[in-house]
Amino acid sequence: MNTAIWIKRIKCLIIVSAITSIGNMISTTKAGNPVSPLAAIPGLFFLLVCTILGCIVYELINKVSPKNLPAIAYISLVTILLTIPGFSPIAEWAIDATNKVGLLPLCTPILAYAGISLGKDLDTFKKQGVSIVIIALFTFTGTYIGSAIIAEIILRSTGVI
Amino acid sequence: MNEHLKDWRIHALAFVLTLIAEFIGTQKFAFGPLAFSLIPMLYVLIFGAILGGIKVLPHDMMEEASPYIGISVMMLTAKIAMSVGPNLEAVINAGPALIFQEFGNLGTAFLALPIAIGVFHMGRAAVGCCFSISREGSLAIIADKYGLDSEEGIGVMGGYIVGTVLGTLFYGILVSFLTSLNVFHPYSLGMACGTGSASMMSASLAAVVSAYPDMEAQITAYAATSNLLSSVDGLYMSLFIALPFCNWLYKVMTKNSRHYKDGVPIPKAAKNANK
Structure with missing residues (x-):
C-alpha cells in the first residue's frame, strides 16, 4: 500500500467535497431550494467513504490476483450494496443524505480539473474535433435505433403489440 | 508533507472556476421548438481550455491536474451508483422487453465505430467516443482505465461536450423523424427514449408523445423505466460489454486497413510523402 498515493487520494476527495458543497449551495439556491454546505456534508462524506472502501477492495484484490477490475467497479458495487433498502441498515439515511447533493454540482469541480489539464491536449482536440462531433451524433442515433429495434422485436414476439 | 501542499494552485483554480461557473448557472436557449442548454460543467472545461490555450497556465500545472481527474471521478461513480440500490425492485419487475432492449444501447458501437474507422480514419479516440453515449459514467470509466488525457479520453470528452450542448436538440429532431416514418410501434419508440440521460430522454419522449398524445401515460412509463x-x-454494461467489444472491433477493423499501421492511423502527411 503506497502512502503517498493514499494521501493524494484523500486530499483530493476532501477538496472536491469542499468545493462541491459550495457549488451545490449556489446551484440549489438558483433552483429555489437552497442546501447549505453544512447540510451537504453527510452525503458527501458517505460518497467519500464508499470511494475509499472501493479503493481498499481494489488494492486488496490487486495483492492476491494479477487480474483485477478497475477501481470504479468496486466503488459502484460497495455503494449499491450499502444503499439497497431492507438489505443495508443505513440505506435510508444514505439515500436521504446524498439526495441533498446534486449530480451536476459534483461534476463541476471534476471537469474543472479536466479543464485545467485540457490545455496540453488542445492540438489533438482541434485535429479530431469535427469527426468527434459527427461520430458522437452517430452514437446517439445508434443507441436509439438499436433499442427501438430490439423493443419492437420482443414486443411483437410476446404479443404485446 | 510539503510536497502534498505544493500544488495548492491547481485546487484553488479549480475552486474559483467552479464558483464562477455555478454563479453563471444553466443557461437555456430556444429557437422556436428547438432548444439547447449550456451547463456549468461546460464553462469550467472552456475556461480551462482558454487559460491553457493562451498559455496562462504553466505546462507542469496542466500535467499535475490530470491525476486529480481520476481520483475525483471515483466519487462521481459513487454518486451515480446511488440510483441503483433504491431501484433494484423496479428493475426486477420490468419485464423481458424492457430488459432486452437495454442491449440496444450497444447500437452506439455497431453504428458509429465502423463510420469512425472506415470514413474518418480516427485513432483510439473513436473507441472512447463510440462505446457509449459519453455521459458522466463513461467519463469515469475512461478516466479510470485510460486517463482523460489519453486518446480515448479525448474521444469521450468530445462526446460528452457534444451530448451536453446538442444532445436534447439532436434527439428532438431524430426522434420526430423516426416517429414520422411509422416503422416502429409507439411503445418501442418510448422504450428507446431511455438512454441513461434524463435530459435526452425528456427530449425524445416529448417527440414521441406529441405524435401519440392518447398513449402518453404508457409511453412515458416505458421511457422512464x-x-x-x-x-x-x-x-x-459499458465496462464489461461495450468497451471490450469496441476494442475488439477496433483491432479487427484497423488490422487490414491501408489507413492504419499497428492500430494507429497513418497521418495524411506521411501518406503523401510515400506517394
Whole structure:
C-alpha cells in the first residue's frame, strides 16, 4: 500500500467535497431550494467513504490476483450494496443524505480539473474535433435505433403489440 | 508533507472556476421548438481550455491536474451508483422487453465505430467516443482505465461536450423523424427514449408523445423505466460489454486497413510523402 498515493487520494476527495458543497449551495439556491454546505456534508462524506472502501477492495484484490477490475467497479458495487433498502441498515439515511447533493454540482469541480489539464491536449482536440462531433451524433442515433429495434422485436414476439 | 501542499494552485483554480461557473448557472436557449442548454460543467472545461490555450497556465500545472481527474471521478461513480440500490425492485419487475432492449444501447458501437474507422480514419479516440453515449459514467470509466488525457479520453470528452450542448436538440429532431416514418410501434419508440440521460430522454419522449398524445401515460412509463434500467446497468454494461467489444472491433477493423499501421492511423502527411 503506497502512502503517498493514499494521501493524494484523500486530499483530493476532501477538496472536491469542499468545493462541491459550495457549488451545490449556489446551484440549489438558483433552483429555489437552497442546501447549505453544512447540510451537504453527510452525503458527501458517505460518497467519500464508499470511494475509499472501493479503493481498499481494489488494492486488496490487486495483492492476491494479477487480474483485477478497475477501481470504479468496486466503488459502484460497495455503494449499491450499502444503499439497497431492507438489505443495508443505513440505506435510508444514505439515500436521504446524498439526495441533498446534486449530480451536476459534483461534476463541476471534476471537469474543472479536466479543464485545467485540457490545455496540453488542445492540438489533438482541434485535429479530431469535427469527426468527434459527427461520430458522437452517430452514437446517439445508434443507441436509439438499436433499442427501438430490439423493443419492437420482443414486443411483437410476446404479443404485446 | 510539503510536497502534498505544493500544488495548492491547481485546487484553488479549480475552486474559483467552479464558483464562477455555478454563479453563471444553466443557461437555456430556444429557437422556436428547438432548444439547447449550456451547463456549468461546460464553462469550467472552456475556461480551462482558454487559460491553457493562451498559455496562462504553466505546462507542469496542466500535467499535475490530470491525476486529480481520476481520483475525483471515483466519487462521481459513487454518486451515480446511488440510483441503483433504491431501484433494484423496479428493475426486477420490468419485464423481458424492457430488459432486452437495454442491449440496444450497444447500437452506439455497431453504428458509429465502423463510420469512425472506415470514413474518418480516427485513432483510439473513436473507441472512447463510440462505446457509449459519453455521459458522466463513461467519463469515469475512461478516466479510470485510460486517463482523460489519453486518446480515448479525448474521444469521450468530445462526446460528452457534444451530448451536453446538442444532445436534447439532436434527439428532438431524430426522434420526430423516426416517429414520422411509422416503422416502429409507439411503445418501442418510448422504450428507446431511455438512454441513461434524463435530459435526452425528456427530449425524445416529448417527440414521441406529441405524435401519440392518447398513449402518453404508457409511453412515458416505458421511457422512464427504460431510462432507469440504463442508469442501473449502464456502468457495468459499458465496462464489461461495450468497451471490450469496441476494442475488439477496433483491432479487427484497423488490422487490414491501408489507413492504419499497428492500430494507429497513418497521418495524411506521411501518406503523401510515400506517394
